[in-house]
Amino acid sequence: MPSHPVRFSPSGRSTSVAEGSSILRAAELAGEPVRAECGGRGACGRCLVRILEGQVPEYRVLRRESGFPQVLACLTPVHGPLTVEPLVEAQLPKLVSSDRYIGTDALSAWAPWPLELAPLVECREPEDLGVALDIGTTTLRLLLIRLSDGVIVGEAGAYNPQISKGADVISRIVAAEKGGLGELASSIRLAVVSMIGEAAAGGLDPGRIRGYVVAGNVTMIHLLLGEDPSGIRRVPSQPRALAFRPVDAANLGWPGRGAPVDSVPGAGGWVGGDILAGAVRAGFSRATETALYVDLGTNGEIVFGNADFALACACSAGPAFEGGGIRCGMRADRGAVDGAAIDGESGAMELSVIGGGRVRGLCGSGLIALADALFRAGWIDRGGRLTARVPGERRMEGKWGGAIALSADQRVALWERDLASLIRAKAAIFAGIRSLVDSLGPGGPSIERAYVSGNFGRYLNLPAAVGIGLLPDIPLGRYGYIDNGSLEGAALSLLSREFRDEIATYLTRVTYVDLADLAGYMDEFVGASFLPHTSPDLLRMG
Amino acid sequence: MSLDLKPKKWAGALREVTLGAGSRRPVAVGGGNGLPLHTFEAAFPHRPALALEITDVDPVRWVESVRQPWEGVLGRPAEAARRAVADFGADLLLVHLMGTHTDRGNRSPEQAAADVGAVLEAVNVPLIVKGPGAGQKQNTVLARVAEDCRGEGLALHSATNEDYKTLAAVAVAYGHALVGESPIDVNMAKQLNILLADSNVDLNRVLIDPLTGGLGYGLEYSYSVMERIRLAALGGDAMLNCPIVCLVGEEAWKAKEAKVPADKEPLWGSQRERGIHWEVATAMTLIEAGAEVVVLRHPETLDRIRKQLDSWFGSEPSHDREGVVQNSFRATDEHR
Numbered sequence: 001m002p003s004h005p006v007r008f009s010p011s012g013r014s015t016s017v018a019e020g021s022s023i024l025r026a027a028e029l030a031g032e033p034v035r036a037e038c039g040g041r042g043a044c045g046r047c048l049v050r051i052l053e054g055q056v057p058e059y060r061v062l063r064r065e066s067g068f069p070q071v072l073a074c075l076t077p078v079h080g081p082l083t084v085e086p087l088v089e090a091q092l093p094k095l096v097s098s099d100r101y102i103g104t105d106a107l108s109a110w111a112p113w114p115l116e117l118a119p120l121v122e123c124r125e126p127e128d129l130g131v132a133l134d135i136g137t138t139t140l141r142l143l144l145i146r147l148s149d150g151v152i153v154g155e156a157g158a159y160n161p162q163i164s165k166g167a168d169v170i171s172r173i174v175a176a177e178k179g180g181l182g183e184l185a186s187s188i189r190l191a192v193v194s195m196i197g198e199a200a201a202g203g204l205d206p207g208r209i210r211g212y213v214v215a216g217n218v219t220m221i222h223l224l225l226g227e228d229p230s231g232i233r234r235v236p237s238q239p240r241a242l243a244f245r246p247v248d249a250a251n252l253g254w255p256g257r258g259a260p261v262d263s264v265p266g267a268g269g270w271v272g273g274d275i276l277a278g279a280v281r282a283g284f285s286r287a288t289e290t291a292l293y294v295d296l297g298t299n300g301e302i303v304f305g306n307a308d309f310a311l312a313c314a315c316s317a318g319p320a321f322e323g324g325g326i327r328c329g330m331r332a333d334r335g336a337v338d339g340a341a342i343d344g345e346s347g348a349m350e351l352s353v354i355g356g357g358r359v360r361g362l363c364g365s366g367l368i369a370l371a372d373a374l375f376r377a378g379w380i381d382r383g384g385r386l387t388a389r390v391p392g393e394r395r396m397e398g399k400w401g402g403a404i405a406l407s408a409d410q411r412v413a414l415w416e417r418d419l420a421s422l423i424r425a426k427a428a429i430f431a432g433i434r435s436l437v438d439s440l441g442p443g444g445p446s447i448e449r450a451y452v453s454g455n456f457g458r459y460l461n462l463p464a465a466v467g468i469g470l471l472p473d474i475p476l477g478r479y480g481y482i483d484n485g486s487l488e489g490a491a492l493s494l495l496s497r498e499f500r501d502e503i504a505t506y507l508t509r510v511t512y513v514d515l516a517d518l519a520g521y522m523d524e525f526v527g528a529s530f531l532p533h534t535s536p537d538l539l540r541m542g
Numbered sequence: 543m544s545l546d547l548k549p550k551k552w553a554g555a556l557r558e559v560t561l562g563a564g565s566r567r568p569v570a571v572g573g574g575n576g577l578p579l580h581t582f583e584a585a586f587p588h589r590p591a592l593a594l595e596i597t598d599v600d601p602v603r604w605v606e607s608v609r610q611p612w613e614g615v616l617g618r619p620a621e622a623a624r625r626a627v628a629d630f631g632a633d634l635l636l637v638h639l640m641g642t643h644t645d646r647g648n649r650s651p652e653q654a655a656a657d658v659g660a661v662l663e664a665v666n667v668p669l670i671v672k673g674p675g676a677g678q679k680q681n682t683v684l685a686r687v688a689e690d691c692r693g694e695g696l697a698l699h700s701a702t703n704e705d706y707k708t709l710a711a712v713a714v715a716y717g718h719a720l721v722g723e724s725p726i727d728v729n730m731a732k733q734l735n736i737l738l739a740d741s742n743v744d745l746n747r748v749l750i751d752p753l754t755g756g757l758g759y760g761l762e763y764s765y766s767v768m769e770r771i772r773l774a775a776l777g778g779d780a781m782l783n784c785p786i787v788c789l790v791g792e793e794a795w796k797a798k799e800a801k802v803p804a805d806k807e808p809l810w811g812s813q814r815e816r817g818i819h820w821e822v823a824t825a826m827t828l829i830e831a832g833a834e835v836v837v838l839r840h841p842e843t844l845d846r847i848r849k850q851l852d853s854w855f856g857s858e859p860s861h862d863r864e865g866v867v868q869n870s871f872r873a874t875d876e877h878r
Contacts, residue, residue: 381737381740382733382736382737382740383703383704383733383737523728523729526727526729526730527729529729529733530729530733530736534729534732534733534736535732535779
């Protein structure tokens with residue numbers, strides 16, 4: 001079979017691929033970063049490229065600009081030599097390492113009950129290190145912890161490099177099924193190596209790492225360990241295992257001779273160690289009060305329970321809470337809008353921006369705060385569409401409907417479509433909460449405490465989250481915020497064998513509820529797809 | 543041992559919506575305080591109203607047996623309206639402006655307004671005016687009709703969750719009622735009514751079109767959603783207690799079972815009779831589910847349903863030329 005040279009511009013990377021391979025495949029072989037969040041199904045449009053030289057099939061050409069055809073790399077076969085220019089910024093912005101945790105004594109900061117320092121791995125030297133790692137579908141966070149005193153000495157964050165194979169868990173599993181398991185595993189392992197390098201940059205020796213504790217959803221753990229995840233997405237979900245034996249760091253290419261890599265066990269295909277670590281971190285395993293734990297990630301996870309029992313479910317919220325799928329979305333980083341207030345009288349809108357200065361985009365918490373402010377001021381209706389009250393100078397119209405300009409140059413705006421994504425995401429979460437709590441029947445326990453975790457940093461605006469109907473309307477004093485329950489639970493597991501054992505015991509009390517099996521979930525979802533809810537009295541839950 | 547059935551008393555009741563004003567002889571619908579046809583335990587000031595559908599242009603897709611009774615007047619809305627009221631006894635009409643659709647003739651808003659005006663001249667029953675389907679064209683067509691026919695108390699069909707603002711505004715401005723259409727979902731029906739109420743539309747001037755299916759095409763699902771809408775209304779939900787209108791003819795005559803000629807399916811029998819049965823079965827089911835207005839296509843269907851309603855409600859409605867149609871029925875002592 002003939003092969004054809006494919007060159008990428010302006011990077012100059014090149015490769016040659018077999019006749020009929022996709023341009024996306026060529027990009028992978030050449031090491032050219034092209035994103036394919038949908039996993040190469042032609043759905044996300046992130047792999048849009050411009051053909052500078054060569055011929056592509058006419059039926060794949062989406063449009064031409066200045067004579068150059070534009071095509072989706074994932075769908076377009078290579079039939080001859082090509083020069084290709086990627087059009088969508090593929091490099092994910094670097095996660096800021098805010099040094100939030102450095103110097104923190106993890107046990108005293110996070111232990112839900114008094115825990116003694118008794119690391120999972122042997123600590124021989126005072127400078128010995130351990131790693132706590134949270135593998136999220138979208139983001140990775142890592143802590144380097146001194147085992148002799150439990151103090152955090154290094155940290156790093158990164159995007160999950162597997163995003164190029166799909167934005168959500170299902171598309172990753174599909175990618176693995178198509179023969180990509182090896183690549184998915186090595187990309188995540190390599191990303192961790194570079195995070196360790198970053199975390200140790202202050203003069204720490206990664207060779208002193210004695211052990212790792214990893215928390216993540218069941219799919220992420222499978223992909224890390226190179227285990228076939230295909231059974232997870234079947235019904236009923238059949239992971240290869242929920243608890244894996246520790247592996248040697250060397251097998252993953254990670255530093256630390258003979259250091260074991262322990263993964264926090266899950267309770268079901270869709271209830272992973274990340275959520276269990278978070279729930280035990282929140283104190284569920286010893287709680288007399290019935291509490292709610294909500295992890296607002298791409299995959300929203302919810303636990304409702306106490307020391308005696310827990311119900312857990314997962315609902316697909318999409319990446320809106322992490323600024324994903326939002327046209328001007330970004331991480332909770334400098335320049336992100338994180339709050340908004342609208343003066344009812346004058347109609348003036350004031351935005352608060354992380355780090356002050358120029359508005360660069362909208363983060364998840366900003367989106368929630370903004371939607372709440374717009375709704376209260378009557379700028380958007382209950383369906384999330386703009387009303388006549390939006391001042392003329394802020395109103396924009398485009399192919400995707402209306403938008404509200406957030407910066408004077410109109411480069412940053414909130415689109416009606418973004419609001420629709422937010423409403424879907426918040427409806428998925430709220431319907432999950434409602435379904436889980438209601439599944440215990442009338443007269444069941446009410447929500448006596450609630451913990452919210454997510455990648456909002458310290459920025460989640462709770463009243464706004466309740467105001468748009470994302471979280472139940474219970475007294476705000478019952479809410480607590482846990483920055484990253486999965487990471488903190490992993491750190492506690494590393495430092496306290498007792499904590500790690502408690503997770504293993506507690507998971508036997510966790511029952512997984514498949515929302516797809518609950519007749520009422522779809523009804524709850526549609527009911528919640530409104531601001532704040534179709535029947536606002538349903539927001540009050542105890 | 544005797545069985546003592548206690549009448550069920552509900553917290554809420556349906557809104558009463560009056561269709562038609564100005565030169566119209568109004569027809570009021572709704573107002574009941576119990577489950578549909580539960581005449582033994584609840585009061586129903588109005589029996590279900592029966593409408594016939596007429597069109598602005600020749601509805602070429604209608605099957606021959608539906609076209610036959612309208613022979614000579616298809617595509618001539620004023621004459622069709624006269625026949626529908628004088629010969630077939632429709633309580634009200636639905637004027638379907640199908641010819642305004644960009645793919646079906648693209649008639650202008652002015653032509654549409656003239657068509658509706660001609661129907662208003664020809665008959666004095668209330669009109670439901672149905673546009674070409676959601677979108678910009680529907681809004682311009684119905685806005686023009688609403689303006690030119692101000693004060694006639696038309697029911698504009700339809701506002702949807704995605705596109706309600708224009709029609710809400712013109713309905714309020716020109717004194718018309720509004721049909722809110724939602725895709726067989728109790729929450730979405732409620733959401734639309736909330737959106738309309740937030741736009742200053744008086745819900746006493748709103749009908750719910752829950753987008754029903756025909757017999758064999760999801761009718762049981764329509765039934766259960768309508769039943770839930772009605773239970774919510776009777777339970778006191780002020781955002782769901784509008785009367786329901788069902789476009790029965792359109793759905794029933796879509797069914798293969800209603801349309802296929804007898805020579806293609808000899809075992810199915812006469813297509814005309816079969817099609818009318820299909821429309822009757824769909825309409826009766828939806829009336830039992832809570833429809834206050836059913837829109838039909840075949841006059842024979844209307845006749846059969848009228849007879850059935852007479853047998854339940856006791857009397858032919860007396861058309862009081864001065865006021866509201868006096869078709870009230872209340873549970874008698876005997877029934878209690």
